[in-house]
Amino acid sequence: MTAAMDHFLYRDGALFAEDVPVAEIAATVGTPFYLYSTATLLRHFTLFDEALNGLPHLVCYAMKAASNQAILKTLAQAGAGMDVVSGGEYARARAAGVPGERIVFSGVGKTHEEIRTALTGGIRQFNVESEPEMAVISEVASALGVEAPITIRVNPDVDARTHAKIATGKSENKFGIPISRAREVYAHAASLPGLKVVGIDVHIGSQLTELEPFRLAYRKVAELTETLRADGHDIERLDLGGGLGIPYTRSNEAPPLPVEYGALIKETVGHLGCEVEIEPGRLIAGNAGILVSKVIYVKQGEDRQFLILDGAMNDLIRPAMYDAWHDIVPVIEPEAGVEQTAYDIVGPVCESGDTFARGRMMAPLVPGALVAFRSAGAYGAVMASEYNTRPLIPEVLVRDDKFAVIRARPTFDEMINRDTIPEWL
Structure with a gap:
C-alpha cells in the first residue's frame, strides 16, 4: 500500500469518491467543482503521525495546501496542529476549532x-x-x-x-x-x-x-x-x-x-x-482531492483535437503556473481495449495558458462527458480566482456514503455586488 493511495476508484464502470458516485454529485452540484475524500485526508495524516511514533511530535498540517474549514476540522479532530502563513489562515484555523497551542506561524x-x-x-x-x-x-x-x-x-x-x-x-x-x-x-x-x-x-x-x-x-x-x-x-x-x-x-x-x-x-x-x-500539506491534501469538470465542446483543429472543458486555469492554476501534470480520467470508465485519441485539454479562458494538457491520450469523449483531474486537492481551490468573472467553484467533502457542499458557488449577483460604484458615476 503506497502513500499515494486514494479513495477515488472505479466501481462497475463509474468513478466513486468513497461510497458516492461522482456523477451523482455532479448532477446535484453542477460542474466544475472540487471533491475531497475524508478517508484519504485522515489516512495520510495518520501515516505521518504513526511514522513519528516513539518521538514526542506534532504533525502540523500546512493549511496553505487546502484551507477549507471542513478540511481543517477533519484533521484537527484527528489531532493535527496547523502551520499558518497569514493572519487570515490563523483566523481560519481558530474558526475551525484549532487551539492556539497547536498553531505554528x-x-x-x-x-x-x-x-x-x-x-x-x-x-x-x-x-x-x-x-x-x-x-x-x-x-x-x-x-x-x-x-x-x-x-x-x-x-x-x-x-x-x-x-x-x-x-x-x-x-x-x-x-x-x-x-x-x-x-x-x-x-x-x-x-x-x-x-x-x-x-x-x-x-x-x-x-x-x-x-x-x-x-x-x-x-x-x-x-x-x-x-x-x-x-x-x-x-x-x-x-x-x-x-x-x-x-x-x-x-x-x-x-x-x-x-x-x-x-x-x-x-x-x-x-x-x-x-x-x-x-x-501536499501529501495530506493532494491525492485527497479531485477537480471534476465537464466537456463543453470537442473541437477539431488543423492537426489536433481539443477537449474544451468548463473548468479553467482560474479554477486550477498549477498547469499554467508550474507546467504541472495532473492525470485526467473520464468519470465513466472506458471499455477495455478502446482505441485512445490524443487531445489538447483546455479551458474556456481567453489565454493560451489556459491549457491543462497537450497531446494527452484518452478514450474518445463527447460533449457532456465528465472528467476528473486527480491529485488536485493541494494548491487547487486555494489558488483559484474569479478571472473572467468566473465564480469560484464549489468544494464538496465526502465521508463514506454522504457528501456535503463545504463552499457554495457564488451567484453572479453576489460577485458583482461586491463592487462599489462611486457617487460621481
Missing part, C-alpha cells in the same frame, strides 16, 4: 497586526525568518507584556532538487537566515525582551521526491542543536518543515513514503531529545 512577511493577533489569540510558536521580524515580535510581545515563543528558520543551503518556484533551502532563496550566522542571530534573540527561544526551524522546499536533501539538512540541524545548546540556548523543539512530494502520475517513480521519512528523522535528530514538528 510561518512566513517571511508577518505584520505587526498578525503578530499581535496570534499573541493575543494563542500561538505555539513563530517560525522567525529574519532579524527585522525578530525585532518586531520582541516589540509587540513586550508591549503586550507577554513572551513570544520563537524558533529561527535556518537556511541550510541544501538543494531540494525540486521545481525552482517551490525550492526554499538554497542560499539564494528569500527564506530564513544563513545557517552560518545562526549562532550570532540566536545570541541576539536571547538578548531581546519578550522572546523565548524554543527551537530551530528548517524547510527546504516542496514536492521533494527523494530523501537525501532532507538527510543533509537535518544533519546540519542536529549539529546546530548541539552547538546552540553549548552556547546556553534551550533547544527543545525542532520544526523540520514539510515538502514530501506526491506522485502526480501513476507511472512516475514513487516518492518516499511517510514511514521512510519518519525513519530518516529518527536517524538524524532522534538522539537529541527534542520534540519534532513536521508540516506536511
Whole structure:
C-alpha cells in the first residue's frame, strides 16, 4: 500500500469518491467543482503521525495546501496542529476549532497586526525568518507584556532538487537566515525582551521526491542543536518543515513514503531529545482531492483535437503556473481495449495558458462527458480566482456514503455586488 493511495476508484464502470458516485454529485452540484475524500485526508495524516511514533511530535498540517474549514476540522479532530502563513489562515484555523497551542506561524512577511493577533489569540510558536521580524515580535510581545515563543528558520543551503518556484533551502532563496550566522542571530534573540527561544526551524522546499536533501539538512540541524545548546540556548523543539512530494502520475517513480521519512528523522535528530514538528500539506491534501469538470465542446483543429472543458486555469492554476501534470480520467470508465485519441485539454479562458494538457491520450469523449483531474486537492481551490468573472467553484467533502457542499458557488449577483460604484458615476 503506497502513500499515494486514494479513495477515488472505479466501481462497475463509474468513478466513486468513497461510497458516492461522482456523477451523482455532479448532477446535484453542477460542474466544475472540487471533491475531497475524508478517508484519504485522515489516512495520510495518520501515516505521518504513526511514522513519528516513539518521538514526542506534532504533525502540523500546512493549511496553505487546502484551507477549507471542513478540511481543517477533519484533521484537527484527528489531532493535527496547523502551520499558518497569514493572519487570515490563523483566523481560519481558530474558526475551525484549532487551539492556539497547536498553531505554528510561518512566513517571511508577518505584520505587526498578525503578530499581535496570534499573541493575543494563542500561538505555539513563530517560525522567525529574519532579524527585522525578530525585532518586531520582541516589540509587540513586550508591549503586550507577554513572551513570544520563537524558533529561527535556518537556511541550510541544501538543494531540494525540486521545481525552482517551490525550492526554499538554497542560499539564494528569500527564506530564513544563513545557517552560518545562526549562532550570532540566536545570541541576539536571547538578548531581546519578550522572546523565548524554543527551537530551530528548517524547510527546504516542496514536492521533494527523494530523501537525501532532507538527510543533509537535518544533519546540519542536529549539529546546530548541539552547538546552540553549548552556547546556553534551550533547544527543545525542532520544526523540520514539510515538502514530501506526491506522485502526480501513476507511472512516475514513487516518492518516499511517510514511514521512510519518519525513519530518516529518527536517524538524524532522534538522539537529541527534542520534540519534532513536521508540516506536511501536499501529501495530506493532494491525492485527497479531485477537480471534476465537464466537456463543453470537442473541437477539431488543423492537426489536433481539443477537449474544451468548463473548468479553467482560474479554477486550477498549477498547469499554467508550474507546467504541472495532473492525470485526467473520464468519470465513466472506458471499455477495455478502446482505441485512445490524443487531445489538447483546455479551458474556456481567453489565454493560451489556459491549457491543462497537450497531446494527452484518452478514450474518445463527447460533449457532456465528465472528467476528473486527480491529485488536485493541494494548491487547487486555494489558488483559484474569479478571472473572467468566473465564480469560484464549489468544494464538496465526502465521508463514506454522504457528501456535503463545504463552499457554495457564488451567484453572479453576489460577485458583482461586491463592487462599489462611486457617487460621481
